[in-house]
Amino acid sequence: MRDVLPARYGSHRLLSIVASTFLSLSTAAVALSEAIDDAALSNESNTSEWLAYGRTYSGQRFTPLDQINTSNVSRLAVDWYLDLPDEKGGIVSTPLVADGVIYFRTARDFVYAANATTGKLLWTYDPRIGDRMTEEGRHPQLFFLHGGRGLALWQDKLYTATVDGRLVALDPRSGKEIWSVQTLDPRSAQYIPGAPIAFHGKVMVGIAGTEFGVRRGNDTEWNRGYVSAYDAQTGKQVWRFYTVPGDPAKGFENKAMRMAAKTWPAGWWKWGGGGTVWSEGFNYDPELNLLFINTGSPNPTPRKARGPGDALFTDSVIALDADTGEYRWHYQLNPSDQWAWDACTPMILANLRIKGQTVKTLMLAPKNGFFYVIDRTNGKLVSAEPYTKENWATKIDLATGRPVELPSADYSKLGKALVYPGVSGPRSWEAISYSPQTGLVYIASYDLGTLYQLAGRKPFGRELEGFSFYDMLPSGTDTKGTLQAWDPVRQKRVWEVPMPAPIGPGTLTTAGNLVFHGQADGQLVAFDASKGTVLWQYPLGLGITAPPISYEIAGRQYVAQLVGYGSAHTGFAEAAKMGWQYGHQMRRLVVFSLDGRTMLPPEPPPQAFVPLSCPSFKVDPVLAQKGAALFSQCALCHGGSLAPYLPASPIVCSKEAFEATVHQGRSALRMPPFKDLSNEDLAALQNFIRSDAEEVLKTNH
Numbered sequence: 001m002r003d004v005l006p007a008r009y010g011s012h013r014l015l016s017i018v019a020s021t022f023l024s025l026s027t028a029a030v031a032l033s034e035a036i037d038d039a040a041l042s043n044e045s046n047t048s049e050w051l052a053y054g055r056t057y058s059g060q061r062f063t064p065l066d067q068i069n070t071s072n073v074s075r076l077a078v079d080w081y082l083d084l085p086d087e088k089g090g091i092v093s094t095p096l097v098a099d100g101v102i103y104f105r106t107a108r109d110f111v112y113a114a115n116a117t118t119g120k121l122l123w124t125y126d127p128r129i130g131d132r133m134t135e136e137g138r139h140p141q142l143f144f145l146h147g148g149r150g151l152a153l154w155q156d157k158l159y160t161a162t163v164d165g166r167l168v169a170l171d172p173r174s175g176k177e178i179w180s181v182q183t184l185d186p187r188s189a190q191y192i193p194g195a196p197i198a199f200h201g202k203v204m205v206g207i208a209g210t211e212f213g214v215r216r217g218n219d220t221e222w223n224r225g226y227v228s229a230y231d232a233q234t235g236k237q238v239w240r241f242y243t244v245p246g247d248p249a250k251g252f253e254n255k256a257m258r259m260a261a262k263t264w265p266a267g268w269w270k271w272g273g274g275g276t277v278w279s280e281g282f283n284y285d286p287e288l289n290l291l292f293i294n295t296g297s298p299n300p301t302p303r304k305a306r307g308p309g310d311a312l313f314t315d316s317v318i319a320l321d322a323d324t325g326e327y328r329w330h331y332q333l334n335p336s337d338q339w340a341w342d343a344c345t346p347m348i349l350a351n352l353r354i355k356g357q358t359v360k361t362l363m364l365a366p367k368n369g370f371f372y373v374i375d376r377t378n379g380k381l382v383s384a385e386p387y388t389k390e391n392w393a394t395k396i397d398l399a400t401g402r403p404v405e406l407p408s409a410d411y412s413k414l415g416k417a418l419v420y421p422g423v424s425g426p427r428s429w430e431a432i433s434y435s436p437q438t439g440l441v442y443i444a445s446y447d448l449g450t451l452y453q454l455a456g457r458k459p460f461g462r463e464l465e466g467f468s469f470y471d472m473l474p475s476g477t478d479t480k481g482t483l484q485a486w487d488p489v490r491q492k493r494v495w496e497v498p499m500p501a502p503i504g505p506g507t508l509t510t511a512g513n514l515v516f517h518g519q520a521d522g523q524l525v526a527f528d529a530s531k532g533t534v535l536w537q538y539p540l541g542l543g544i545t546a547p548p549i550s551y552e553i554a555g556r557q558y559v560a561q562l563v564g565y566g567s568a569h570t571g572f573a574e575a576a577k578m579g580w581q582y583g584h585q586m587r588r589l590v591v592f593s594l595d596g597r598t599m600l601p602p603e604p605p606p607q608a609f610v611p612l613s614c615p616s617f618k619v620d621p622v623l624a625q626k627g628a629a630l631f632s633q634c635a636l637c638h639g640g641s642l643a644p645y646l647p648a649s650p651i652v653c654s655k656e657a658f659e660a661t662v663h664q665g666r667s668a669l670r671m672p673p674f675k676d677l678s679n680e681d682l683a684a685l686q687n688f689i690r691s692d693a694e695e696v697l698k699t700n701h
Contacts, residue, residue, distance in 0.1 A: 035099075036051060036153050036154055036155055036198075037154070037155065038057075038199065038200055038286045039286075041056060041198070041284075042056055042057050042286055044056055044058065044062075045064060047063065047065050047551075047552045047557075048097075048552050049096075049098050049099075049551055050063075050095065050096055050550070051096060051098055051153055052153070053094050053149070053151075053152070053197070053282075053346075054094075054283070054348075054431070055549070057284040057286070057349070058283065058348065058349040058350065059347055059349060060348055060349070060434045060435075060436070061432070061433035061434070061507065061509065061547070061549075062433060062434060062436060062509050062511075063509075063510050063550045064511045065512065065552055065557045066511040066512040066513075067512070067556070068510065068512050068514065068550075068557050068594060069510075069511075069513060069514065070513050070514060072594060073512070073514060073526045076526070076536055076559070076592050076593070076596070077538075077592060077594075077595060077596035077597070077598075078538075078590060078592055078596045078598040078599065079558060079591050079592055079593040079596035079597075079598060080117075080118060080591050080596075081588050081589065081591065081598065082114055082119045082589045083586055083588045084587040084588055084589070085586065087106050087107055087110075087587035088107070088582065088583040089107035089108075089564065089566045089582070089583075089643075090107060090545050090565055091107060091545065091562045091564030091587060092429075092505065092546050093106065093148060093149050093150050093151070093546055093562065094150045094195070094506075094547055095560055095562065095589070096150075096151050096152075096153055096158075097116050097549070097551040097560075098172070100116050100117065101113050101114070101115065101116055101172065102114050102115075102116040102551075102560065102591075103151055103153075103172065104562060104589065105148050105149075105151055105160060106564065107564065107566070107587075108126075108129050109127050109129050109160065110125065110126055110127070111124065111125040111127075111170065112125075112589075114589070116551065116553055116558070116591075117553050117554070117556075117558075119589070119591065123175035124175065125160070127160070127162045127168065129162060129163060148161055148162070148192065148194065148195060149193065149194055149195050149429060150194070150195025150196075150280055151196070152195065152196040152198040152203055153198060154198035154201075154203060155232065157169045157171070157172065157178060157233075158171075158172040159196045159232075160196070161192040161195070161196050161205045162192065163191045163192060164191065165182055165184035165186065165190060165192055165207070166182055166183065167180070167181050167192075167196060167203065169203075169232075169235060181235045181237070183205055183207065184207050188209065188223060190207050190208065190209035191208055192206070193279075194206060194208075194278055194279045194281075194429070195280035196280075197280070197282040197283075197291075199286075199291065200289075200322050200323065201232050201233075202229040202230060202231060202232055202238055203230055203232045204227055204229040204230070204282065204291070205227065205228060206225070206226070206276070206277025206278060206279070206293065207225065207226065207227075207276060207277065207278065208277075208278030208296070209223075209278075210223040210225055210273075210274050210276050211274060211276075222270065222271050224242055224246060224272045224273045224275055225242065225244060225295060226242045226243060226277065227240070227241050227277045227293055227320075227325075228240045229325060239325030240325065241293075241325045241326075242275075243276075243277060243293075243295045243296075243313045243316075243318070244268075244272075244273035244274065244314060245257040245258070245260045245261040245264065245268075245269070245273070246269050254327065255327070256313075256327035259312070260312035260313055263310040264307075264309050264311055264312075265306065265307025265308055265309050268311075271299050271300050271306075272299055273298060273314070274296055274297055274311075274314055275295045275296055275298065275313060275314045276296035276342070277294070277295055277344065278296060278342075278344050279294065279345060279346065279428075280346065280429070281293070281344055281345050281346045281347050281364070283348075285360075285376065288360075288377060289323065290319045290320065290321070290322065290328060291322045292317060292318070292320075292347060292349075292362060292376065293317075293318050293320065294317050294318070294342075294345065294347065294364070295313055295315060295318065295343055296315070296342035296344055297315055297339075297340045297341060298311040298314040298315070298336075298337060301338055301339075301340055302338050302411070302412050302454060303410075303412040304412035304413075304454065306338075309336060310335035310336050311336055311337070312332060313330050314332075314334075314342075315332055315333045315334040315337045315341065315343045316330045316331060316332040316333065316343055317331045317343060317347070317362065317364070317374060317379070319379060329378055329379035330379060331374050331379045331381060331401060333372065333403075334368055334403065338410075338411070339368070339392070339409075339423065339452065340367075340423045341366065341367040341368040341421070341425060342366075342367060343366050343367075345364055345365065345366045345428060345429060346364070346429070346432060347363065348362070348363045348364070348433075348434045348441065349361070349362055349363075349376060350363065350434055350488075354373075354382065354489055359382060360375065360376050360377050361373050361374060361375060361376060361488070362376040363441060363488050365427060365432055365441070365443050365486070366425065367421060367424070367425025367427070368390070368392070368393075368403075368421065368425070369389070369390035369420070369421045370384045370386050370387065370390070370396055370403075371384065371386075371441075371443075371488065372396075373488050380401075381398060383398070383488075384398075385491035385492075387426075387443060387445065387484070387486055387493065388421060388426035388445050388447060389426070389447040390420050391406065391409065391419060392405060392409035392419050392420070393405050394406060411452040411454065412454070415453060416451060416452060416453030416454065418449055418450070418451050418452075419449060419452055420447065420448075420449040421449070422450030423452075424450075426445040426446055427443065427444065427445040427446070427504065430505055430506045431506030431507060432444075433506075433507040433508055433509040433515070434488075434509070435509040435510075435515075437511060438530055439487065439488075440486060440487055440488075440494055441485070441486045441488055442483065442485055442486075442507040442515050442517075442529070443483070443484050443485075443504075444481065444482070444484075444499065444503075444504020444505070445481070445484070445504060446480060446481040446482070446502030447480055448502060480498065480502065481500070481504060482496050482497060483496070483499055483504060483517055484497075485515075485529070497527070497532050497534070499519055500578070501520035501521070501577070503519075503543070503545065504517065505517075505518050506546070506548075507547065508547060508548045508549060508550060508559075510550060513529045513530060514527065514529055514535070515527040515528075515529045516548045516550075516559060516561075517548075518546065518548060518561055518563075519543070519544060520543045520565070520578050521578060522539050522541055522542050522543050522544065522563075522580075523537045523539055523540070523544075524537065524538050524540055524548065524590075524592075540563045540590055541563070541585055541586070541602070541603030542563050542564065542565050542580055542585040542586070542587070542603060543565030543580045544562075544563055544565065545565055546561070546562040546563075546564065548561045556593055556594075557594070558591050558592065559591070559593075560589065560590070560591045560592075561589075561590050561591075562588075562589050562590075563587060563588050563589070563590055564587035565578075565580040565585075579605075579606030579607050579608055581606075581607055581609065582645065583644075584604050585603045585604060586601070609645045609648065610700070611647035611648055611693030611694070612647065612650060612652075612653065612693065614650075614690060614693070617653050617690050619687050619691045619694060620683075620687050623683055623684045623686075623687035623688075624688045624690075624691035627685045627686070627687050627688025627689070627691075628688050630681055631688055634685070643671070646689045647689055647690070647692055647696065648693075652686055652690060652693075653690070658682060658685075662685075663675055663682075
């Protein structure tokens with residue numbers, strides 16, 4: 001960690017910004033302590049900062065700044081940039097801006113602070129994630145090589161959550177660690193991919209990975225989802241809310257768990273139940289003193305394996321008392337979900353005029369393909385309509401709030417079914433934005449189906465009583481991505497434009513009637529928020545998987561974009577075709593302003609993924625076929641830009657080198673050892689990878 005004091009830290013919220021102003025540590029601490037609280041985090045009129053993941057508690061990602069607008073956005077150019085030479089993987093996080101400093105999180109959960117007007121690096125914080133990635137049982141954490149998605153601020157502290165389960169409070173002036181708490185069982189494969197939220201003197205995080213369990217010798221103990229709130233100053237746990245009930249013999253924590261238990265079949269707790277809270281879809285309403293969270297899908301997934309019942313509180317939006325963590329209400333999107341359509345997606349709070357009345361709403365566009373408007377005071381459904389291709393329900397019944405399912409989508413009864421949206425949904429954690437000016441929500445999504453079936457390959461090498469959770473995507477499926485403007489009052493699409501690949505990292509909307517969105521082809525694009533017309537675009541030399549933000553300092557508006565291609569979705573075929581290979585281009589933070597005068601250095605152009613020729617390696621077709629099933633454990637990282645492209649690796653050409661790498665791991669790349677794979681398994685994997693390589697080489701010739 002570099003220890004450098006931000007010279008301008010802590011003053012400009014209370015005083016006008018003067019570049020030459022220097023404050024003492026104590027003065028800076030007092031200014032920040034007085035400023036960042038519930039009032040500041042709720043202040044929609046603050047133009048100078050971006051204090052929370054969604055800018056404010058509402059999660060609207062709308063800035064009232066209009067210096068950059070439809071009439072002059074063509075003049076937008078690079079003001080400054082900060083190279084990140086130590087970064088190789090994807091970057092998906094939302095920066096924060098406070099008191100003239102921009103903070104952001106990257107792959108390996110590094111945290112950076114830089115001067116928000118000059119780009120001067122002030123400090124970095126290394127949580128030393130690699131030290132634990134050599135441990136067995138950490139495999140699921142590999143999927144988040146792109147690191148977490150954001151940070152939180154409260155008074156005089158900056159908060160980050162690490163993939164290995166720690167919640168850490170940092171001194172925002174120096175990057176020094178103040179306190180750190182472990183939020184999950186360190187023996188488990190659980191992890192934290194999302195951003196924390198700070199509210200009312202507390203900071204809260206959720207966890208992911210309940211589907212992987214905790215190893216206890218030769219046995220596996222399954223987990224259930226929860227969120228935990230900690231004292232923002234001391235790190236002491238204040239409360240914890242479980243999202244699904246546990247073993248009845250051990251007693252229920254509260255009335256909500258007792259109520260939820262009635263919706264599960266006998267013995268559910270043996271499989272944990274799921275209900276992870278893995279995204280940063282958290283919002284807080286100070287007036288109602290309600291904290292809103294959303295939850296993951298049930299475990300096990302197929303109804304035939306799990307049994308009857310709605311499986312509360314999976315796939316739900318839940319309102320909690322912010323002081324005590326007590327249950328207030330819930331709305332379940334998919335009762336008895338069997339398609340893995342979790343509700344873990346960013347939500348938006350907005351007051352909408354509906355049928356002549358102002359309604360305090362909560363809005364979300366989740367994986368099941370329907371756009372929901374919910375009354376956030378009581379959890380009642382206001383409306384729901386499909387915003388993307390779907391073939392599983394005729395409607396969401398407004399009287400009951402439940403979907404009217406089509407029998408043709410029930411693979412538990414049919415054995416298999418091709419369903420839209422697929423297991424990845426039309427979107428996931430990617431940010432959406434809402435403009436109070438246009439009244440529209442801006443959503444990036446894609447059409448991608450999944451062939452669900454009860455027998456097939458085993459995701460993550462596991463099988464449950466002969467059932468697979470879901471099978472591979474059908475070959476030849478038409479996959480497209482679009483950016484659309486959605487009217488939440490009329491529940492209608494207003495405009496829609498295509499994206500170059502099925503990746504939409506998130507949108508920003510401004511009072512200048514603009515929507516900013518980064519694309520997989522490396523273009524940062526500004527659209528007319530009312531019409532969808534492209535008004536400006538800038539090539540950043542690498543695909544984008546993080547959402548942009550905007551802020552103002554000394555009367556100048558800036559737009560900031562983190563650039564680092566790589567997420568779970570970059571493994572999709574259309575995304576891989578972009579040609580952004582692992583580590584080939586510089587990762588950086590790029591900041592724009594009107595009439596900026598900085599030029600970005602040229603980057604290597606994208607390249608096709610070309611396999612390495614290994615004439616001495618002879619593929620065994622039988623082993624290659626076996627390896628195809630095993631490769632599902634590798635594909636999420638090695639199928640896109642999160643890790644090296646294996647058919648081009650010389651390591652795969654050597655039996656000894658391949659075995660050593662997989663069994664011992666490579667901590668520098670956050671690859672843990674896969675000691676549970678036998679030499680026979682590795683031979684099968686090696687043959688499958690080389691078989692795929694030779695097929696591509698033959699096609700190219």
